Amino acid sequence: MRALVLPLVLALASCVPAPPADTASRAVAGISAPTGLPAMKTFPGSAPQPAVVSNRDLERDILELAFTLESGRTLSSFTRFEGPVTLRVTGSPPRALSGDLDRLLERLRAEAQIDIRRSSAPDASITLVAIPRDDIRRHLPQAACFVVPNVSSLGEYLAARNSGAVSWTRVQRRERVAIFLPADAAPQEVRDCLHEEIAQALGPLNDLYRLTGSVFNDDNVHTVLTGYDMTVLRAWYDPALRSGLTRSEVAARLPAVLARVNPRGEGLAPRYLPPTPRDWIEAVQTALGPGAPYAERRHAAERAVRIATDEGWTDHRRGFSHYALGRLLQGTDATAALQEFLQAQHYFEITPDTALHQAYVASQLAAYAINDHRPEDALALIAPHLATATRHENAALLATLMMLKAEALELAGRPSEARIVRMDSLGWARYGFGSDWAVRAKMREIAALNPARG
Numbered sequence: 001m002r003a004l005v006l007p008l009v010l011a012l013a014s015c016v017p018a019p020p021a022d023t024a025s026r027a028v029a030g031i032s033a034p035t036g037l038p039a040m041k042t043f044p045g046s047a048p049q050p051a052v053v054s055n056r057d058l059e060r061d062i063l064e065l066a067f068t069l070e071s072g073r074t075l076s077s078f079t080r081f082e083g084p085v086t087l088r089v090t091g092s093p094p095r096a097l098s099g100d101l102d103r104l105l106e107r108l109r110a111e112a113q114i115d116i117r118r119s120s121a122p123d124a125s126i127t128l129v130a131i132p133r134d135d136i137r138r139h140l141p142q143a144a145c146f147v148v149p150n151v152s153s154l155g156e157y158l159a160a161r162n163s164g165a166v167s168w169t170r171v172q173r174r175e176r177v178a179i180f181l182p183a184d185a186a187p188q189e190v191r192d193c194l195h196e197e198i199a200q201a202l203g204p205l206n207d208l209y210r211l212t213g214s215v216f217n218d219d220n221v222h223t224v225l226t227g228y229d230m231t232v233l234r235a236w237y238d239p240a241l242r243s244g245l246t247r248s249e250v251a252a253r254l255p256a257v258l259a260r261v262n263p264r265g266e267g268l269a270p271r272y273l274p275p276t277p278r279d280w281i282e283a284v285q286t287a288l289g290p291g292a293p294y295a296e297r298r299h300a301a302e303r304a305v306r307i308a309t310d311e312g313w314t315d316h317r318r319g320f321s322h323y324a325l326g327r328l329l330q331g332t333d334a335t336a337a338l339q340e341f342l343q344a345q346h347y348f349e350i351t352p353d354t355a356l357h358q359a360y361v362a363s364q365l366a367a368y369a370i371n372d373h374r375p376e377d378a379l380a381l382i383a384p385h386l387a388t389a390t391r392h393e394n395a396a397l398l399a400t401l402m403m404l405k406a407e408a409l410e411l412a413g414r415p416s417e418a419r420i421v422r423m424d425s426l427g428w429a430r431y432g433f434g435s436d437w438a439v440r441a442k443m444r445e446i447a448a449l450n451p452a453r454g
Contacts, residue, residue, distance in 0.1 A: 037427075037430055037439060038426045039427055040187070040430035041395070041431055042187075046107055047391060048230065049226070050227045050264075051226075052264070052268070053231070053262070053265055054268040055259065055262055057272060059254045059255065059258060062204075062236070062250075064206060065203070065204035066078050066206075066247075066250065067247045067250075069169070069205055069206055070205070070207050070218070073169060075168070077244050077245060078242075078247075078249075078250050079244075080173075080203065080237060080242075081202065083115075085115060085116040085126065086126070087116060087126040087127075088119050088120055088121065089101070089118075090127055090129050090130070090153070091131050091183060092183045093130040094183055094187065096431070100191040100194055101118075101128075104194055104198065105118065107230065108198075108202075108230075111234070112230045112233035112234045112236075112237065113237065114234075122152070123152075124152070125177065126177050126179060126201050126202075127178045127179070129153060129154055129179065129181065130181050130182075131154060131181070131182070132182070132183055133185055135154070141290075142291075145196075146180055146197070147178070147197045148161075148166045148178050148180070149168055149171050151165075152178050157178060157180075168205055174201075181193050181194070185434065186432065186438070188394075188431055191393075192224070195215060196223070199216075199225055202236070202237075203233050204216050209280075209284075209317055210317065212316050212351065214226055214228050218281075218284075224392060224393045235258060235261050238257045238260065240256065240257050241257065273315055274313075276317065277311070279303075280304055280308065280317070284304050284320070284321070287301035287325070288301075294328075297328055298329070301325040301328045302325060304321040305322060314347060314350065315347070316354050318347045319345075319346070319347030319348040320344070322340045322343040323357075326338070326339075338365075338368055341361055341364045341368075342365070345361045355385075356389075356394070356397075359385035359388045360397065362382060363382075363400055366378040366381040366401075367404060367449050370408055370411060370451075371449045371451060373451050373452075375409070375412035378405075379408045382401050382404055382408070386398065386401055395429070395432035396432030396433060398428045399428040399429035399432050399442070400442065402422070402424060402428065403429075403442065404446055404449075406418045406419075406425065409421060411452055422443075426439065429442060429443075
């Protein structure tokens with residue numbers, strides 16, 4: 001489940017959910033189509049990096065992803081679709097959905113080797129139901145989209161939601177699944193929902209904070225399926241596995257499966273990061289989730305940092321703890337927030353596969369540099385991460401970095417270059433933020449950082 005994006009300046013797509021029940025879901029962003037701006041830009045195709053992971057780590061990951069829900073409840077048997085998977089779209093899908101969906105399905109066929117096709121048949125394996133965001137909030141207030149087994153429509157879900165029929169704990173084999181998407185969200189938000197919810201409909205229902213380059217992580221840094229994710233899904237649909245297998249049966253078969261689907265992982269040493277304690281997860285969920293008052297959220301973020309420190313972590317979870325606290329401190333203690341972002345940067349830099357994490361921190365640090373009248377420092381911070389945002393198809397992050405670059409160029413006395421970069425950012429902002437007012441609000445937020453405008 002993904003949670004509501006926090007309304008903080010430069011708080012991009014990195015958000016976490018409140019504790020889930022047995023429904024998998026995701027969170028919200030912009031709205032209606034903008035006018036008076038350049039044409040919306042989209043990413044023509046994916047260039048995912050192949051998974052670089054030890055098969056010993058991958059084996060452990062798949063077992064935890066397959067036999068535990070986000071809530072911590074365990075599952076007794078392995079489940080997936082058996083045979084070809086069909087997918088249909090109902091409701092009122094936004095215009096950008098079709099192209100994004102086709103690109104995703106092509107990737108699933110090519111990279112995960114899953115036989116999945118679009119269909120118009122009412123008995124399709126997966127039904128995408130595009131409905132107004134308010135309807136989703138009415139039924140799951142903390143989610144922007146969610147996936148439910150054994151139904152194909154909102155009416156079916158509402159009729160069955162108080163019974164065990166839509167609980168993943170009772171599923172023995174996946175036959176029908178519905179994904180509820182916000183028809184009026186920003187294009188990137190809808191695209192992100194497609195990636196995470198279709199992946200969950202097909203495979204893992206769990207998220208693990210110890211994963212770095214994966215959408216199967218509640219820190220929501222990654223929103224497009226990665227090479228790691230496709231490797232997991234390819235293993236999930238290997239002929240050696242089938243619905244109904246127990247954890248021990250899957251564990252016995254996984255080494256041979258992974259040797260086939262990830263041969264490079266046979267020779268890699270495992271990292272074997274320690275498990276993530278539940279109290280840290282709950283602290284992060286409280287800190288960045290909706291609903292709690294500011295003081296409680298700040299206290300929770302400070303608790304997450306303490307737990308990460310006491311656990312002796314030096315990986316991305318330690319960095320994310322500092323990043324979360326920095327975001328909460330921004331509005332009340334900018335100096336303390338900066339120190340947290342610098343700490344986050346340190347831990348991300350020493351952890352493999354955290355380029356996207358580092359890009360988020362760079363956007364925060366660049367904002368400080370602009371506000372402190374240090375345009376060259378801002379430009380140096382931004383430069384390495386434009387390609388990262390592009391590679392990970394994150395238009396919201398890319399647009400933000402470009403808007404920051406434009407302000408830094410303006411501050412450095414290079415107004416012509418600033419105008420070109422700012423104009424180029426708007427096409428990406430239309431895809432990332434959606435509505436005209438959201439795009440212009442982001443521009444105003446970033447322009448306000450520039451002391452020369454005051």
